[in-house]
Amino acid sequence: MKRFVDALLPVEMAETIDLLLEQLRHRPLPLQVFLLMCLNLVVAPAVYATTGEAISRKAAYAIGLLALVTLALTIYLFVVVFQPERF
Amino acid sequence: MTSTPKSSGPRSSRRHTPKVNTSGLYQRAVRESFAKLNPRVMLKNPVMFIVWVGTIVTALMTIDPNLFGTVQGNNLHLFNALITIILFFTVLFANLAEAVAEGRGKAQADALRATKSDTTARKLLPDGTVQEVSSTELRRGDLVKVIAGDIIPGDGEVIGGVASVDESAITGESAPVLKEPGSDVASSVTGGTRIISDELTIRVTADPGKGFIDRMIALVEGAERTKTPNEIALTVLLAVLTLVFLFVVATLPTIANYVHSPVSVAILIALLVALIPTTIGGLLSAIGIAGMDRVAQFNVVATSGRAVEACGDINTLILDKTGTITLGNRLADEFIPINGHSMEEMAKEALAASVFDETPEGKSIVRLAQKLGATVNFDRDKAEGIEFSAKTRMSGTNLPDGTQVRKGAVEAIKGFVRSRGGSKTADLDAAYERVSRLGGTPLAVCHNDNMYGVIYLKDIVKPGIRERFDQMRRMGIRTIMLTGDNRITASVIAEEAGVDDFIAEATPEDKMAVIQREQAEGKLVAMTGDGTNDAPALAQANVGVAMNSGTQAAKEAANMVDLDSDPTKLIDIVAIGKQLLITRGALTTFSIANDISKYFAIIPAMFASAGIGSLNVMQLTSANTAVLSALIYNALIIPALIPLALKGVQFRPLSANQLLQRNILIYGVGGVIAPFIAIKAIDIAISAVGLT
DSSP states (O other): OHHHHHHHSOHHHHHHHHHHHHHHHHOOHHHHHHHHHHHHHHHHHHHHHHTTTSSOHHHHHHHHHHHHHHHHHHHHHHHHHHOGGGO | OOOOOSOOSOGGGSOOSSOOOOTTHHHHHHHHHHHTTSHHHHTTSHHHHHHHHHHHHHHHHHHOTTTTSOOOOSOHHHHHHHHHHHHHHHHHHHHHHHHHHHHHHHHHHHHHHHHOOOOEEEEEOTTSOEEEEEGGGOOTTOEEEEETTOBOOSOEEEEEOOEEEEOHHHHOOOSOEEEOTTOTTTTEEOTTOEEOSSEEEEEEOSOTTOSHHHHHHHHHHTTTOOOOHHHHHHHHHHHHHHHHHHHHHHHHHHHHHHTTOOOOHHHHHHHHHHHSOHHHHHHHHHHHHHHHHHHHHTTEEESOHHHHHHHHTOOEEEEETBTTTBOSOOEEEEEEEOTTOOHHHHHHHHHHHHTTOOSHHHHHHHHHHHHTTOOOOSOGGGSEEEOOOTTTOEEEEEOTTSOEEEEEEHHHHHHHHHHTTOOOOHHHHHHHHHHHHTTOEEEEEEETTEEEEEEEEEOOBOTTHHHHHHHHHHTTOEEEEEOSSOHHHHHHHHHHHTOSEEESSOOHHHHHHHHHHHHHTTOOEEEEEOSGGGHHHHHHSSEEEEETTSOHHHHHHSSEEETTOOTTHHHHHHHHHHHHHHHHHHHHHHHHHHHHHHHHHHHHHHTGGGTOGGGOTTOOSOHHHHHHHHHHHHHHHHHHHHHHHHHOSOOOOOOHHHHHHHHIIIIIIHHHHHHHHHHHHHHHHHHHHTOO
16 A cells, blocks of 8 residues: 555655554554544435435434434443443 | 561551641632633533533623524523522532542642652762762662651662661651662652761652652642543543533423423523532542542552542452561560570570561560579570571571571471481471460471471451451451461461461462453452562552551562552441442442432423423422423532532442432432432522512
8 A cells, every 4th residue: 555655646745644553553543533524424424314304414414423422432431341341 | 578567556546647737628629629620621521511612602691692593581581690609619519529529639749748858868879979869860770878857859779778767748657767779668769858876878769740740649649640440430420421411401402392381592501510429520630539539538549540449349358477467576476496405594485586687576586584583504606697588588696606596487497407417307296386386486496417496476356357347248248368488377367357367488479370360250459568579479460558667679679659658548448438439339329319309300391381380299389490400419519529529428338239229219219319408498598589
């Protein structure tokens, strides 16, 4: 991947991407939030479709996000249950 | 091998040292509790992390109450804001509990750090010259010279010189301690202590930052704190409960919509927070840290919380007789002459055998002999003192005329006499048995092949020790006494002290064998020790308490070090471990029992329109006041229980079943009733001020 990026992109951009990847390794939270919001692009329309027009488009996105946060918390709690020594 | 305790005063009257400055503890704890709001820190506490996420969601709903769809009701901004504030304080109070507990440890670490300063050390180079270097440059194996007034630059072993050392910086004991090479106990020195007379040559045994004080700082500060097995098990239980309630609450909107009683997300979050075990979730780490701190307040340094917790599960206590069960300072009480020798002759030989003996026992023999009119009738400068050793089990004097006077264990002296052509007499066995039956230690005295008599060393059982062992028995703990004394003496002392079992004529190897035998039966064993030969047994025991006056090897093998070098403290440490486990169990019971009343407060309020209003047994004013009352109670109970978590539930020496019944009654039934009263009172207060 790195070789491919280095070959295609200007040096400055490749370095910037390297820096970003390095940062993400140390601080993965922004990437995780970004991926969650991307996933919500699939979930929210589904929520909106199932509720008819009972809720607004904004509420559909919020509910979708809340559902994903709940799912994330569930996964987190399962990790605590199965790998408690990490906490 | 256990040494005599240095402090003679009651433990409660002793100053806790190093002196801990707790001023500003709460201000620091408040600041720290805000710092702990960092999500990375919050992730370590699953229950509180869920509350923290809930706080963020309700904060968003304060800004836009209709964020997740249209919600019916008045003053939604205010209602959601109140929920957010209460949830925020719930998290903050949990952080505060942990920060207060940690604060005490940090204050203790600061006090220790104050004793530790970089000093200039006189390093001895291989060519014999002295080079002045900073103590931080010293490495394991380096030789240093310290003279009166110097701070000892690092942990080490004395290899030359004799000097008095002030160890009060660590132990709080103001009396100086004599340090000399070759002695199993007195040759170990600790960095940061001060030499107050003469000079010593020391071989450094720890690299900078890895010394005894550094380890103590890291431990009391909690830097090396890892969760104990019980804490891990409880964390799993709390996570499972949280997971179950998360599923329940997440599926509630479907049911609520079906019964035409839609519920807002803010109320769902309030319900979730009220149902998950926030009380124990918030206090769990504080209880563990406070347990470590209680041990530290007893002047005992534990290498891990696991060790403190293991104390609570101990089944067998292995205790040395001398210094632990008896007062330790055995004194000569009587001379019993045999073989037709007179008392004067016996006193003269006992004096000759003890004149070079510097132990308290030896000095007491000299005093008794002098009291009986005996005098030294040889040139001391031309005589040679023979020290006691565990191998020969006797000591004495080689006189200038070439003859030898010895005193020691009866069997050893019998062998000595036999080797010189003498024979044993019935008198000796009678005297030996008489002293043993009195619970004393018999020491035989001989001059070459001539047996003179027996010295009665009186050993006094510590006052109150029998009651302590009775308590232990009630708690299901078995006590085993180990002694180098003969079987008759051991049985008399064991009977008087009330121990469950004893091992007479014990060697350090016997300690190891007893521990392994008990562990093979699935029991957890605790023991004390201070000598290098105790180190394997200390490492093998589930709880090994080394005396601070002991050797470096013993201290490294043990998982606790007693700074006061008081072996009796093992009994107190076990009580602290039990108290830690009981406190954790009691607060868990209370936290889970609380759910019942919170359930009765929130559920009827949520589904009032579904016709379950009769479940509102507390007759709470409205749905909103019900939710707020339950949440306020939920938040306030955490700081209310901080003192109990830090101090620990009052410990009573009862059996496991009795303790369970008692705790279920107090914390189980009390945990059901108390919140009903508190929530109703809060509801009345909220309605009175018209908050909703």
